[in-house]
Amino acid sequence: xxxxxxxxxxxxxxxYRTFAAIFREPKNGVLRPIFLSDMRKPFLSQFLFVAxxxxxxSAFAIAEESKxxxxxxxxxTEITDYIDHHLKDSHDFSLFSIKQDDGTKKHIGFPLPVILxxxxxxxxxxxxxxxxxxxxxxxxxxxxxxxxxxYKTDAAGTINYDExxxxxxxxxxxxxxxxxxxxxxxTGLLMFLLFRGLAKSYAKNGSIPKGVGRFFEPIVxxxxxxxxxxxxxxxxxxKYMPFLLTVFFFIWFLNMFGLxxxxxxxxxxxxxxVALAIVTFLLTNLxxxxxxxxxxxxxxxxxxxxxxxxxxxxxxxxxxxxxIFIKPFSLLIRLYANMQAGHIVVMSLIGxxxxxxxxxxxxxxxxxxxxxxxxxxxxxLLQAYIFTMLSALYFGFASEEHDHAEAH
Amino acid sequence: xxxxxxxxxxLIVIGVGVxxxxxxxxxxxxxxxxxxxxxxxxxxxxxxxxxxxxxxFAALFATTELDG
Numbered sequence: 001x002x003x004x005x006x007x008x009x010x011x012x013x014x015x016y017r018t019f020a021a022i023f024r025e026p027k028n029g030v031l032r033p034i035f036l037s038d039m040r041k042p043f044l045s046q047f048l049f050v051a052x053x054x055x056x057x058s059a060f061a062i063a064e065e066s067k068x069x070x071x072x073x074x075x076x077t078e079i080t081d082y083i084d085h086h087l088k089d090s091h092d093f094s095l096f097s098i099k100q101d102d103g104t105k106k107h108i109g110f111p112l113p114v115i116l117x118x119x120x121x122x123x124x125x126x127x128x129x130x131x132x133x134x135x136x137x138x139x140x141x142x143x144x145x146x147x148x149x150x151y152k153t154d155a156a157g158t159i160n161y162d163e164x165x166x167x168x169x170x171x172x173x174x175x176x177x178x179x180x181x182x183x184x185x186x187t188g189l190l191m192f193l194l195f196r197g198l199a200k201s202y203a204k205n206g207s208i209p210k211g212v213g214r215f216f217e218p219i220v221x222x223x224x225x226x227x228x229x230x231x232x233x234x235x236x237x238x239k240y241m242p243f244l245l246t247v248f249f250f251i252w253f254l255n256m257f258g259l260x261x262x263x264x265x266x267x268x269x270x271x272x273x274v275a276l277a278i279v280t281f282l283l284t285n286l287x288x289x290x291x292x293x294x295x296x297x298x299x300x301x302x303x304x305x306x307x308x309x310x311x312x313x314x315x316x317x318x319x320x321x322x323x324i325f326i327k328p329f330s331l332l333i334r335l336y337a338n339m340q341a342g343h344i345v346v347m348s349l350i351g352x353x354x355x356x357x358x359x360x361x362x363x364x365x366x367x368x369x370x371x372x373x374x375x376x377x378x379x380x381l382l383q384a385y386i387f388t389m390l391s392a393l394y395f396g397f398a399s400e401e402h403d404h405a406e407a408h
Numbered sequence: 409x410x411x412x413x414x415x416x417x418x419l420i421v422i423g424v425g426v427x428x429x430x431x432x433x434x435x436x437x438x439x440x441x442x443x444x445x446x447x448x449x450x451x452x453x454x455x456x457x458x459x460x461x462x463x464x465f466a467a468l469f470a471t472t473e474l475d476g
Contacts, residue, residue, distance in 0.1 A: 226447075226451070230451075329466070330459070330462035330463070330466060331462075333462060333465050333466045333469055334458065334461060334462040334465055336465075337465035337468065337469060338461075338465070382454075385454075386454065386455075386458045389451075389454070389455060389458075390455070390458065393455070
């Protein structure tokens with residue numbers, strides 16, 4: 001196995017020998033990069049399948065026209081609204097909009113299904129909302145989009161506010177296939193095809209990686225050797241490996257999709273990170289050993305008589321119990337805030353172009369946005385790594401079994 | 409007089425910046441002393457930095473996103 005711990009620099013860079021294999025042409029021994037044409041045909045067909053899926057979706061893209069009602073807003077509010085809208089999940093997959101000469105806006109994209117539970121299941125297309133400008137009527141009920149959330153309203157689309165300018169209208173339960181959900185489905189499909197293809201290729205060729213396997217093998221090995229085994233231990237790491245690998249690639253791919261012009265912000269959505277952190281929380285506590293629970297409720301063990309421990313435990317045990325919940329909470333806040341912050345910075349820098357109304361604006365904003373985007377590529381990988389690493393660390397705490405006779 | 413929340417957010421960023429800066433600096437020193445332990449030091453550094461950053465983000469979240 002290609003492994004040399006002391007050489008392990010940062011992340012997969014340490015696997016220099018595996019990486020050298022990417023550039024090696026085995027037949028004549030000349031170094032040259034492997035291109036897509038060299039990859040195995042099944043991978044190529046799967047890639048084409050996904051590409052075809054994308055294309056077929058954009059073939060259904062509907063160019064819609066809507067009235068421009070933003071004429072009265074000043075530039076700064078418009079930019080802030082635009083950034084806000086980008087950060088939120090939306091009920092349609094609109095890629096961009098063009099302002100036409102007659103003042104109407106043309107939205108390029110396609111609508112997505114809206115699924116509501118409001119005294120019965122209501123399913124309709126999000127094109128009924130006309131990008132938030134129209135009231136959708138379904139079975140006599142009226143719904144309106146307000147700040148990317150669906151509210152129940154009347155035929156005129158009235159939204160009531162409280163004193164803090166929050167909408168007080170009733171909110172139906174929303175199970176819609178939103179933009180984020182579509183991206184999660186696509187990422188799931190991509191990961192399934194990719195890793196199933198790799199598993200098949202390993203079964204066929206023995207332990208020699210082929211095609212994209214040359215890129216993914218060192219990453220998988222890194223997660224196994226330096227994240228799972230290092231934090232959980234040789235004995236018990238295996239049962240956590242599926243989760244660690246899945247969560248790493250899932251977060252990484254979604255972070256990378258967030259940097260594409262598709263304009264999705266899935267890992268910067270707190271609901272997604274909450275779901276991921278809940279899985280880590282459940283795995284940590286459901287696979288916890290006796291020692292883990294003993295450590296929680298009796299942290300001092302036999303080092304003290306019970307009357308000495310009692311006053312300490314009044315403080316210690318609540319802290320330990322809080323700790324169970326703080327660990328996943330910090331995981332979810334870290335991922336959410338990092339991705340959200342990255343998107344805000346890039347979007348704000350692009351917004352500079354419209355704020356400076358001179359020739360310096362465009363190159364400045366392009367240069368800064370480009371530099372930050374490069375950092376964001378690193379952050380996308382780093383956050384996936386940190387989430388996986390800390391999950392493994394928590395699993396390590398939960399599954400450790402140590403001899404309590406020796407002091408620790 | 410109430411202090412605006414954004415001042416709290418600024419103080420948090422200063423604290424987190426100093427903390428992570430110190431971790432980075434100390435890690436550099438440690439690597440200079442023991443270059444062969446590079447990998448281990450870097451992992452420990454990243455975990456510590458991530459934990460501090462997590463607290464910083466949690467505090468920022470509390471100061472800017474929550475109502476109250």
